[in-house]
Amino acid sequence: MQLDSDLRYAIERQEFELHYQPFVALATNKLVGFEALIRWRHPERGLVSPTEFIPVAEDSGLIVAIGDWVMHEACQQLRKWQTLFPETTALKMSINLASHQVRESNLIEKLDRVLAATGIVGSSICLEITESTLMDRSELTIDKLRQLRARNIQLSIDDFGQGYSSLGYLRRFPINTLKIDRAFIDRMAADAENLEIVRTIVVLAKTLSMNVVAEGVENQQQVTMLKQLDCKFAQGYFFSRPLPVLALEQAIATKI
Ligand code: G
Ligand code: G
Ligand code: MN
Ligand code: NA
Numbered sequence: 086m087q088l089d090s091d092l093r094y095a096i097e098r099q100e101f102e103l104h105y106q107p108f109v110a111l112a113t114n115k116l117v118g119f120e121a122l123i124r125w126r127h128p129e130r131g132l133v134s135p136t137e138f139i140p141v142a143e144d145s146g147l148i149v150a151i152g153d154w155v156m157h158e159a160c161q162q163l164r165k166w167q168t169l170f171p172e173t174t175a176l177k178m179s180i181n182l183a184s185h186q187v188r189e190s191n192l193i194e195k196l197d198r199v200l201a202a203t204g205i206v207g208s209s210i211c212l213e214i215t216e217s218t219l220m221d222r223s224e225l226t227i228d229k230l231r232q233l234r235a236r237n238i239q240l241s242i243d244d245f246g247q248g249y250s251s252l253g254y255l256r257r258f259p260i261n262t263l264k265i266d267r268a269f270i271d272r273m274a275a276d277a278e279n280l281e282i283v284r285t286i287v288v289l290a291k292t293l294s295m296n297v298v299a300e301g302v303e304n305q306q307q308v309t310m311l312k313q314l315d316c317k318f319a320q321g322y323f324f325s326r327p328l329p330v331l332a333l334e335q336a337i338a339t340k341i
Contacts, residue, residue: 118177207236267301
């Protein structure tokens with residue numbers, strides 16, 4: 086497939102860029118951090134969505150090299166922002182990790198090198214892992230997650246609620262945050278069952294001493310409902326779309 090062979094050269098041709106989507110504290114509307122989201126500026130196709138090329142990159146194994154680039158780029162960008170905007174030192178950079186990356190034997194060494202090279206402390210980054218990654222070869226995974234936590238790196242479960250994780254297992258993993266899948270937030274207002282699922286996830290997070298982030302928040306009604314459920318953090322188009330560097334810098338400069 087064309088996409089596959091083009092993908093092989095995309096890193097050296099510098100066709101990838103990261104956009105950053107803020108997430109906020111619902112009580113104050115204040116910026117808490119951003120999620121790094123990759124974009125591929127293909128010379129002929131224009132901006133290709135990660136939903137198109139991430140699965141291709143996972144199949145070919147290229148996801149590891151792409152993921153290495155993302156880790157370095159996101160940490161380097163965070164360091165620049167910490168210098169440019171001293172108010173941002175407390176902000177977190179959230180980075181998506183594909184399951185191939187979690188399974189890599191030298192993940193920890195790579196992260197140590199990226200943090201040292203960019204001057205970022207572990208507590209400034211958060212790694213987003215999906216439920217299916219977590220459930221796969223769980224003993225090995227738990228050990229690796231513990232090593233990450235020993236560096237104060239934060240860990241979240243992305244797209245939580247899709248149903249892969251056994252709730253009994255959840256407390257064995259050293260996870261800091263559950264990110265509620267946006268499908269639940271989307272249907273929450275119209276559908277009582279979805280509302281109950283969101284409420285249950287918020288309570289579950291509290292029981293397990295985890296943070297909870299509602300994803301895909303698009304309107305004030307959802308904000309109001311989430312506050313009533315005592316959900317502390319949110320991310321979504323209502324607050325901001327994922328933004329390229331310059332646009333995000335303007336947003337930070339005006340809002341902090
Ligand atoms: O940004 P957008 O909604 O188009 O992202 C679509 C999907 O691509 C999401 O599931 C998101 O987690 C994933 N994605 C975005 N950036 C990265 C990345 O850097 N690495 C991995 N593994 N997935 C990513
Ligand atoms: O799977 P993951 O949570 O990493 O996916 C993040 C993706 O969700 C981003 O690519 C982003 O474009 C998308 N996204 C973020 N906020 C919203 C939103 O409010 N509505 C919708 N439909 N998509 C969103
Ligand atoms: Mn994510
Ligand atoms: Na998600």
